[in-house]
Structure formats: structure tokens, C-alpha cells
């Protein structure tokens with residue numbers, strides 16, 4: 262075999278061979294696939310006359326699919342097992358890949374080909390999935406500048422390539438800044454208030470670094486407990502400052518890994534990209550592929566929620582202020598005090614802490630329970646696949662079979678925080694579903710979380726928040742895996758409008774609040790006892806604690822992101838902070854200190870795909886809450902409703918508009934009331950329900 266044939270990234274095996282993939286395989290595999298793609302595209306561009314699905318769309322789908330099968334393990338490893346060599350290889354490849362995509366989507370002959378399919382006599386005979394795939398392609402060609410003149414096209418191309426570099430740079434800066442700061446503590450008195458799991462984690466980190474005592478990092482499993490529980494205000498301040506100034510011109514690492522210029526250039530180029538295509542701003546460009554119809558609709562939606570949530574947030578804050586004045590003799594609350602005293606107030610009102618619940622949620626029990634829920638609702642059987650080839654010993658592979666015993670797909674589960682792994686939780690596509698004749702390629706997903714790793718040799722235990730995150734990402738995985746669409750461009754989450762894509766994930770979160778589920782997912786680490794009803798009652802009551810403040814924070818992020826991409830400010834150093842200040846003036850109830858640079862690590866919008874789309878979380882929460890209200894009406898574990906959701910939404914992928922799918926499931930258009938009720942903003946409705 263030649264070197265290229267031995268390249269594991271080109272393997273046609275069902276699953277990637279992670280143990281064989283090396284950074285040096287990256288570039289040759291990509292070069293090989295790109296040259297193959299170039300040849301195919303040349304042949305397709307030269308063929309004359311009217312095109313149909315098999316002559317154009319199919320070969321291009323296959324091409325795209327081959328490329329993403331090779332690229333997805335690379336970009337995944339870049340996210341979860343980043344080494345200097347892999348990062349270098351990734352960054353060498355990225356511009357080549359972006360260039361290929363831009364060249365492909367700016368190819369006029371291919372565009373004409375797709376247009377001829379869309380307008381051709383055969384179009385009506387294509388399946389719904391094929392039609393949607395063609396329509397999306399025509400739209401995407403236009404959004405990629407295919408109709409621009411040669412000079413503008415060149416400019417568009419270099420803007421797109423630069424934007425992809427910048428977003429990668431942004432993410433790297435955040436990762437480096439997060440890992441570049443550590444707090445070493447040797448005096449145990451400074452740990453006062455911290456839960457034992459956090460202390461053990463910090464001790465493990467210290468050991469790893471060859472140090473005595475405890476080491477705290479800015480990663481969530483360290484940072485969140487410190488800001489929530491540490492009695493030492495100086496420690497909280499120190500970590501708050503370090504965290505909220507990451508990758509910026511402020512704080513302990515001011516100027517290191519600074520994203521200021523990166524952000525500025527990203528905003529300028531996004532605006533240019535949008536205006537080249539004839540949009541007034543990047544927000545309009547973003548909405549061209551979303552469920553929301555125009556920028557006014559988004560602003561009205563968000564401002565309407567602000568109007569409903571702000572008075573609730575204000576009363577939340579007043580309650581907190583009164584409490585600290587009365588019980589802690591504190592007159593002034595700083596930003597780094599709010600999570601700490603909020604947790605104290607929560608304990609005071611509900612006698613419950615996140616940490617208290619941890620021993621009841623050992624990971625194996627939670628997973629087993631989650632799989633039983635999936636069985637009740639959708640008839641699925643989920644099992645661990647022994648001996649799978651994975652990238653880290655902490656990772657497992659699971660298979661999903663349906664009620665007929667048919668393999669629907671698989672997913673990798675990578676649960677714990679560790680060095681060189683990007684923070685947060687997400688679901689990613691490893692293999693997409695497609696059909697070739699009788700042969701079906703079943704989908705494979707990556708489910709990634711950053712939970713507190715097992716410490717002191719005990720199995721990992723989750724907080725209820727972490728349980729909820731797991732249900733959420735699992736919901737995304739179901740959407741990706743359970744699709745029955747045969748064309749990968751509109752299978753699973755592909756082709757689903759961004760602001761509707763959180764529907765299945767947010768929907769699944771609801772089940773971890775059901776008493777029946779709690780009985781399935783909880784089992785005390787030592788006693789084996791399920792979560793006692795009284796404790797669960799208190800957790801349930803605490804669920805909507807500070808609901809107003811929580812929603813206002815989401816609205817602040819969403820409006821900041823949207824207005825940042827909508828309002829044009831003259832380019833100057835402080836423009837990002839200026840828009841942030843305006844949004845906060847209109848929305849916020851808590852005003853952070855002037856050194857706070859949260860935008861500099863806001864990876865969703867600068868490093869990920871949420872630009873002018875962060876509102877999607879709230880938008881699809883409207884959908885998910887309203888969808889869950891149907892389960893409530895019919896019985897939350899009612900298989901018939903589960904199967905209705907499976908068939909109307911999960912199996913459909915991106916073949917039809919999100920609104921149509923929602924109406925098919927719910928029987929009507931979405932209403933905002935369920936969100937207001939579940940999130941505790943409409944307190945009247947909750948009182949009625951509790952009564």
C-alpha cells in the first residue's frame with residue numbers, strides 16, 4: 262500500500278480509527294481529498310445542458326460527505342485532545358479547506374447547474390429531502406457570493422478565508438488564557454467554604470503539576486465552585502478578575518493572548534461580507550438561514566422578554582440585597598459576591614445545595630436512567646460498545662437500536678474536563694446518515710461535556726445541573742442519530758435552522774425534573790437510596806430561583822450579540838464595550854466592574870457559529886417549552902407523544918421548515934406562555950399550577 266492508502270483519515274471503515282490518527286496524517290489526507298474534489302468539480306463544471314439530481318447534486322453530496330468524514334475526527338481531536346503538533350496541522354489545513362469551500366460555492370457553473378435542477382421539469386418528481394437540499398444549495402451559493410463580479414468575488418473570498426483564521430485564533434487565545442492562569446494555595450484556611458469534591462480536584466491538579474497544596478484553574482469545574490462557595494472574598498475576586506479578563510487588555514494577564522484586535526477585525530470583516538452580498542448588516546445575513554424572518558422580529562421577541570423578565574429580575578436582586586443586609590450585614594454587593602450570596606440565599610430559602618445532590622447522581626446510574634427514559638419515550642435500546650477505538654481512556658462508545666431492533670446509530674461520550682480539552686458541552690457530527698442504493702450509512706455523534714472528573718478513585722458524581730447538561734447534549738445526539746433522511750445535507754441537524762436546532766436538546770432537559778426520572782437516575786453512592794422526595798421537592802422549588810436574573814443575563818448576551826452585528830458604529834477601539842454598555846443600560850440589573858471583558862472570551866459568537874444568533878437559545882426555548890407542554894397534557898412518559906415527536910421532528914432532519922414540523926407535532930404555532938411559566942417569569946401561572 263502507498264502512504265496515502267494507509268492514511269487512517271481516508272479509511273472507509275464505519276468508525277474513525279482514533280488510535281491511529283496522527284497530526285502528520287492531516288495534511289496529506291486533506292490534500293488528497295481536495296485534489297480529488299477539484300477533478301470532480303472540473304468535470305461537473307464542464308458538462309453542458311440541463312442537470313438533474315444524479316448528474317450533479319449526488320456527486321457533490323458524496324464529495325462533501327467524504328471530506329467531512331475525514332475532517333470531522335481532526336476538528337474533533339483539535340477540540341478535545343489539542344497538542345501543539347495537531348494545532349499546527351489543523352491550522353495549516355484550515356485555510357485550504359476554507360478556500361475549497363469558497364471556490365466550490367462561488368462556482369458559477371455549479372450554481373447554474375443547481376438552478377437548472379430547481380427550475381427543471383424533473384424537480385417535482387424529487388423527494389422532499391432532495392428538493393430541500395437543492396433549494397438550500399441555491400441559497401448557499403448566493404450567500405457565498407456566486408453572483409458577484411470577479412473583483413468582488415476575489416475580495417469576498419479573502420474575507421471569508423481571513424474570518425475563518427480569526428475565529429480559530431479567537432478560540433485558541435481563550436483556551437491558552439484559560440490554561441495560562443493558575444492559583445496555587447498552600448494555606449488550607451483559604452479553602453474555607455469549598456466543597457470536598459472541589460478540594461480533591463484542586464489537589465489532583467496540584468499533584469499533576471508537581472506542587473504541594475491545591476491548584477485552581479479557570480476551567481469550569483474549578484472556577485464555578487470557587488465563585489459560588491469560597492468564603493474568602495479576596496480569592497473570589499482574584500478568580501473573577503482572572504476569568505472575566507481572559508484574552509483581553511485587562512487583568513493579571515493583560516495583553517497576553519489578547520483578543521481585542523481579533524474581535525475588531527472579525528466585526529469589520531463580517532460587516533463587509535454582509536454588505537458585499539447586498540445586506541445592510543451582518544445580522545440580516547445571519548437571518549437569511551434562520552427561522553426568524555427579519556431583524557425586527559428578533560428585536561421585538563427579545564425586547565418583549567426583557568419587558569416581562571426585568572421586573573422579576575429587579576425583585577430577585579432586591580430580595581438578595583435585603584437578605585445579605587439582614588443576615589450577613591453586607592451593604593454592598595460586588596459582581597464576585599453575587600453568585601456566593603445567591604447560593605447562601607438559595608440554601609436559606611430551600612435548604613439545598615448543588616453539592617448536596619452530587620452523591621445521589623453517580624454517573625453510571627444517571628446514564629442507565631437516561632437510557633431508560635429514551636426507551637420509554639422512543640422505544641430505544643442503548644448499550645455501551647465494548648473495546649471501541651477512542652481518543653482517551655475516559656471515552657466510551659454507545660449504540661442505539663430502535664424498537665424493531667434496527668441499529669440507528671452510535672455516539673461517543675466524552676464526559677470529563679481535562680487539560681487540552683475545550684471547555685463547555687456540545688454535540689458534534691462524526692458520521693452523517695446517507696443511503697447508497699440498499700446501503701445505509703448510520704450516523705455517529707460526539708457527545709462532549711466537561712464534568713468534574715472522578716476524584717480520589719471514586720466514580721464521578723454529577724450535580725443536578727450537570728445531569729441537565731447531559732440530557733441536553735443527548736437530545737442533540739438523538740436529533741443527529743434518529744434521522745431517517747437519506748441525504749446527508751439535510752439529515753439530522755444538517756439544514757435545520759439554527760434557531761430551531763435547540764428544540765430537541767432543550768426538550769430533553771425537562772425529563773430530568775420529573776419525579777419518575779429522578780427515581781431512575783439517582784442512587785446514593787454509599788446507601789443506594791434514590792433521591793428522597795423531600796430533597797427533590799426542595800430542588801424543584803429551587804429550580805426557578807432567581808429566574809428573572811437568569812433570563813435577564815441570557816437576554817443581555819442575546820441583545821449584545823444581535824445589536825453588535827446590527828448597529829454600525831464607526832470603527833474605534835472602544836466600540837464593543839460601548840455597545841455592551843448600551844445594552845446593559847437597557848437590560849441589565851447587575852452591572853459588572855469596568856475591567857470586565859466578557860466579550861473577549863465569548864466564544865459562541867466569535868469562535869463558534871452563534872454570531873447574530875445567540876438569541877436562538879431563547880427562541881428555541883419557546884419551542885421546547887411549548888412542545889413539552891404537550892407531553893404534560895398527554896402524560897410525560899406517553900409513548901404515543903414520544904413517537905409523534907420522533908416522527909414529526911427527530912426523524913425529519915432539515916427536510917422541511919422548522920415551523921411546519923413544529924405545527925405538525927403541536928397542532929398549532931408556538932406560544933411564548935409555556936416558556937414564561939416553566940422559567941418562573943410568569944409567577945402567577947406557577948402559583949395556579951402549584952395550587
Ligand code: ZN
Nearest residue numbers: 733737763766
Ligand atoms: Zn445545545
